[in-house]
Amino acid sequence: MELEFLETVSAHVGIIHKVCRLYGKNDDDRKDLYQEIVLQLWRSFPTYRGTAQASTWMYRVALNTAISLYRKQARQPHAVSYEEQWLKIDQIALSSENDDQMQQLYAAVDQLSPVEKAIVLLYLDDNSYEEIAGITGISVVNVGVKLNRIKARLKRIVDVTNQ
Secondary structure, X not given: OHHHHHHHHHHOHHHHHHHHHHHOOOHHHHHHHHHHHXXXXXXXXXXXXXXXXXXXXXXXXXXXXXXXXHHHHHHOOOOOOHHHHHHHHHHHHHXXXXXXXXXXXXXXXXXXXXXXXXXXXXXXXXXXXXXXXHHHOOOXXXXXXXXXXXXXXXXXXXXXXXX
């Protein structure tokens, strides 16, 4: 069972990295989220029946884990230290050296709700509406409606940022 689990996770590890990049605010958050996702995948692996693709199962577990942690952290007060503010300034300076469009996209996506982030991630990863519906638990029609609204919202966010 362990070998099968490792092979499955290794074959689709990019899914975990994408979810961590989207929901983690910094490297430490991403590492913590990565560990939590792998732990939840391990816990749920015995119940994985193979009726869905392994990637679908991994997306479902990873996104549910990320959204649960996001909600849990949102309820906890967070004090920001002086050093943390300096690190943010350094990150802003470094990010200007990176691709501006990607930074704009990540900044815009960061303003979406956790569920909207999940839908965008799945869409950008070329999943069909049916696959997105299966992973998120919403109807195919609702996926289309939400994607249209999300695209319009992202466009407004980017337009405001570019003004």
